[in-house]
Amino acid sequence: MYKFGRVQQKLLLLLLGGVVLGNQRSSARYHRLLFQLRKEWKRIDQRSMARSISRLSEQKLVAEKRSPDGKVRLELTKEGERQARFLDLYGRSIRLAKPKKWDGNWRVVVFDIPEESRIFRNILRQHLHELEFHQLQKSVFVSPYPYEKPFLELVTLYGAEPHVRIMTVSWIDNGDSLKKIFFGKKKTASGNVTK
Numbered sequence: 123m124y125k126f127g128r129v130q131q132k133l134l135l136l137l138l139g140g141v142v143l144g145n146q147r148s149s150a151r152y153h154r155l156l157f158q159l160r161k162e163w164k165r166i167d168q169r170s171m172a173r174s175i176s177r178l179s180e181q182k183l184v185a186e187k188r189s190p191d192g193k194v195r196l197e198l199t200k201e202g203e204r205q206a207r208f209l210d211l212y213g214r215s216i217r218l219a220k221p222k223k224w225d226g227n228w229r230v231v232v233f234d235i236p237e238e239s240r241i242f243r244n245i246l247r248q249h250l251h252e253l254e255f256h257q258l259q260k261s262v263f264v265s266p267y268p269y270e271k272p273f274l275e276l277v278t279l280y281g282a283e284p285h286v287r288i289m290t291v292s293w294i295d296n297g298d299s300l301k302k303i304f305f306g307k308k309k310t311a312s313g314n315v316t317k
Contacts, residue, residue, distance in 0.1 A: 138206035
């Protein structure tokens, strides 16, 4: 898994914005996005930008393309775009507010990732911990929070659909213990806290 500084994250997301910009069909949205991208680009310190571009280039996440007139254009590589989409997705997912009232459902993630993909398996576990899932068994995690869709996007982004199952269930045999882990106090089926 890559570790990015703030400027590197911003550069990846701005370059991803350029990819999105190229796919815009609405001229109003195109100009609004172009204005936002220019504004954000100008806010980056030039010395920090040079170091960050150099590091992203070494990691093969961006490629510098030189045109015949000598201008340099930055492009995301395939892996760079994947990492930028992860940053975009992860940034949105961690801003998800936990609902005030529990809906009574558990989100269960089960995976069986082959040994040759153990690096991805570790990345997946790290993401589950960051999203506050609780580990039930080695490859089984649970959460009461409605994070199925963002997590499914993450699984799709990594191309791991054949190895990962996500379920929403209403009952787990150790539900009372899990309620204490997540809520501190016992919750009733209706989502209210009991003393």
